[in-house]
Amino acid sequence: MSVSPESIGRGDMGQALAKRNLKRPDEAIIMALLTLCAAVSLITTVLIVGVLIRESLTFFEHVSPREFFLETRWQPLFKPVSFGIWELVAGTLNVTFWALLIAVPIGLATAVYLSEYAQPRTRKLLKPALEALAGVPTVVYAYFALTFVTQDFLRPLLGNDNVPIFNALAASSMLAVMILPTIASISEDAMSNVPRELREAAYGLGATRLEVAVRVVFPAALSGIIAAILLAIARVVGETMIVAIAAGSSPNLTMDPLSPVQTMTGFMLQVGLGDVQRGSVDYQSLFAVGMMLFVITLLFNVAAYFFVRRYREEYE
Amino acid sequence: MATESISLRAGGAVERRQLLSRVSRYVFLLATLIGISVLAFLAYDTISSGASRLSLRFLDNYPSRFAEKAGLRPAIWGTIWVLGVTIFCSIPVAIGTAIWIEEFAPKNRLLTIVKINLNNLAGVPSIIYGILGLTIFVRFYGMDRSILAAGFTLALMIIPMTVIAAQEAIRQVPPSLRDGALALGATKWQAVRHNVLPNAIPGIMTGIILSISRAAGETAAIIMIGGFTFIRFDPGAAIPGELFTPGGFWDGLNESFTIIPIQIYAWTIDSRREFQANASAGIVVLMAGVLTLNLIAAVIRERFRRY
Numbered sequence: 001m002s003v004s005p006e007s008i009g010r011g012d013m014g015q016a017l018a019k020r021n022l023k024r025p026d027e028a029i030i031m032a033l034l035t036l037c038a039a040v041s042l043i044t045t046v047l048i049v050g051v052l053i054r055e056s057l058t059f060f061e062h063v064s065p066r067e068f069f070l071e072t073r074w075q076p077l078f079k080p081v082s083f084g085i086w087e088l089v090a091g092t093l094n095v096t097f098w099a100l101l102i103a104v105p106i107g108l109a110t111a112v113y114l115s116e117y118a119q120p121r122t123r124k125l126l127k128p129a130l131e132a133l134a135g136v137p138t139v140v141y142a143y144f145a146l147t148f149v150t151q152d153f154l155r156p157l158l159g160n161d162n163v164p165i166f167n168a169l170a171a172s173s174m175l176a177v178m179i180l181p182t183i184a185s186i187s188e189d190a191m192s193n194v195p196r197e198l199r200e201a202a203y204g205l206g207a208t209r210l211e212v213a214v215r216v217v218f219p220a221a222l223s224g225i226i227a228a229i230l231l232a233i234a235r236v237v238g239e240t241m242i243v244a245i246a247a248g249s250s251p252n253l254t255m256d257p258l259s260p261v262q263t264m265t266g267f268m269l270q271v272g273l274g275d276v277q278r279g280s281v282d283y284q285s286l287f288a289v290g291m292m293l294f295v296i297t298l299l300f301n302v303a304a305y306f307f308v309r310r311y312r313e314e315y316e
Numbered sequence: 317m318a319t320e321s322i323s324l325r326a327g328g329a330v331e332r333r334q335l336l337s338r339v340s341r342y343v344f345l346l347a348t349l350i351g352i353s354v355l356a357f358l359a360y361d362t363i364s365s366g367a368s369r370l371s372l373r374f375l376d377n378y379p380s381r382f383a384e385k386a387g388l389r390p391a392i393w394g395t396i397w398v399l400g401v402t403i404f405c406s407i408p409v410a411i412g413t414a415i416w417i418e419e420f421a422p423k424n425r426l427l428t429i430v431k432i433n434l435n436n437l438a439g440v441p442s443i444i445y446g447i448l449g450l451t452i453f454v455r456f457y458g459m460d461r462s463i464l465a466a467g468f469t470l471a472l473m474i475i476p477m478t479v480i481a482a483q484e485a486i487r488q489v490p491p492s493l494r495d496g497a498l499a500l501g502a503t504k505w506q507a508v509r510h511n512v513l514p515n516a517i518p519g520i521m522t523g524i525i526l527s528i529s530r531a532a533g534e535t536a537a538i539i540m541i542g543g544f545t546f547i548r549f550d551p552g553a554a555i556p557g558e559l560f561t562p563g564g565f566w567d568g569l570n571e572s573f574t575i576i577p578i579q580i581y582a583w584t585i586d587s588r589r590e591f592q593a594n595a596s597a598g599i600v601v602l603m604a605g606v607l608t609l610n611l612i613a614a615v616i617r618e619r620f621r622r623y
Contacts, residue, residue, distance in 0.1 A: 037412025048448050110347055136355075136533075137577055143595050298436060
């Protein structure tokens with residue numbers, strides 16, 4: 001009897017493999033265990049979203065969403081009590097803005113240097129050193145923001161009267177150091193992925209190295225660079241220790257880098273430290289602020305994911 | 317004949333462009349060195365201001381009202397115990413998830429959802445994991461402010477990044493190894509167990525170690541579940557032989573605790589300035605641990621780089 005060509009098609013192969021697997025009961029057990037493992041991450045997400053929504057709803061039973069989203073004063077601890085989220089959002093915006101102002105130029109210049117100028121040997125040496133910055137625990141940066149940046153640098157430079165002990169700039173500068181590797185490393189990957197032909201075409205037309213880097217490679221790697229910055233923003237917005245220690249705990253609707261501010265994460269940590277009574281409305285506000293934080297970071301992460309996918313599609 | 321010499325040097329606008337390009341190299345180099353010099357300076361500053369406190373006594377003393385006598389002992393034990401729980405819980409789940417995604421999962425919508433979900437979870441701020449731990453472990457399951465609750469919380473936090481690293485490692489294994497095993501009649505699990513995993517282990521280990529070093533420095537999440545306490549005993553000081561007797565292993569896991577980053581935090585915000593030296597010394601200890609982990613990860617990655 002001859003075997004027809006169709007019977008050795010792919011479908012039958014799959015069937016054959018499935019049959020083989022069925023003969024061994026332990027295979028099914030392992031499959032079930034692995035599926036269970038994968039379920040853990042889905043359950044985590046469901047729990048996070050569930051906890052945030054449930055507890056926020058309790059909060060909104062006592063405080064109207066109108067007040068939460070439209071008022072600008074955040075004063076949960078003393079009277080007159082007011083829960084206007086915008087002061088906390090402004091605090092986050094303040095430190096994020098100044099951190100990006102410092103980190104983006106330095107990070108992109110680093111990426112350009114590593115990708116376009118550095119010898120392979122130099123690059124092999126510098127890149128791990130830079131990435132070591134990403135491994136530093138943030139409480140360490142927080143310590144430096146308070147002791148070194150504020151006390152040993154800003155205060156002697158600008159005068160004790162002009163620099164409060166807790167200020168946004170100290171926090172921003174250390175946040176900038178924290179996200180520097182994120183921006184530099186991801187942008188560098190994107191620039192290295194730009195095809196060689198684009199560079200050589202430009203050189204062939206007489207462009208200098210700077211012109212190739214800035215006018216050819218940079219635009220070609222733009223979606224990767226944007227992804228890097230979006231990820232950096234998500235990290236700054238979610239960072240807690242640096243802002244809680246160095247930026248202070250007085251909500252403040254300002255973009256002034258030298259004034260104390262409280263960020264969303266800073267407020268959450270303050271509640272966590274036990275300054276606020278459990279079960280009270282101020283305690284519930286922890287979850288409403290957490291919800292806001294979760295949504296903002298999620299938006300930036302999803303946007304970054306979208307841009308990463310785009311640059312992968314372009315050149316890989 | 318021709319008196320004017322022909323020069324290859326460019327003049328005018330071209331010369332300006334070339335000069336600009338030559339100068340730009342140094343500008344970019346300078347920017348690159350900023351990040352690295354900050355790292356070097358921070359290291360120097362910490363060591364010099366913490367040097368007066370660094371001694372074996374510092375590692376062995378309990379916290380104290382007197383800066384010179386205050387030490388890290390309970391924090392070190394607490395860190396070891398919490399990380400132990402974290403490692404024990406996160407590694408099997410993370411590796412299992414990665415294997416499922418790369419080898420077993422049906423290629424459908426569910427898989428896409430799981431992947432996107434992992435990516436998003438890896439970006440969730442640690443303080444949100446802290447809230448999760450507080451609500452689920454500390455309050456709902458009544459674990460209180462225990463080592464167990466902290467270990468579980470950190471495990472949930474590092475699982476996504478460990479999975480992503482492990483996936484990458486599994487993907488690096490050439491498909492020919494798996495296909496060869498399958499062609500010889502191995503079941504899917506046999507192929508994974510004997511051909512894929514042994515080759516992916518170095519990459520997976522690297523990812524695990526980096527995640528653990530992230531967990532070791534985590535402060536905010538642990539403060540949220542109530543880890544900011546003054547502790548004058550050794551957390552989890554237990555006799556491994558006695559599991560469920562009073563004072564045994566299980567009781568140890570349910571004790572309250574503190575960890576090194578929280579001790580650093582406590583010393584940093586202390587209004588008495590002499591405690592800043594303690595914070596510096598604590599940072600030296602923490603960084604020594606974290607950098608050692610990173611170094612081990614780098615060595616494994618270089619040693620076993622094959623494909």
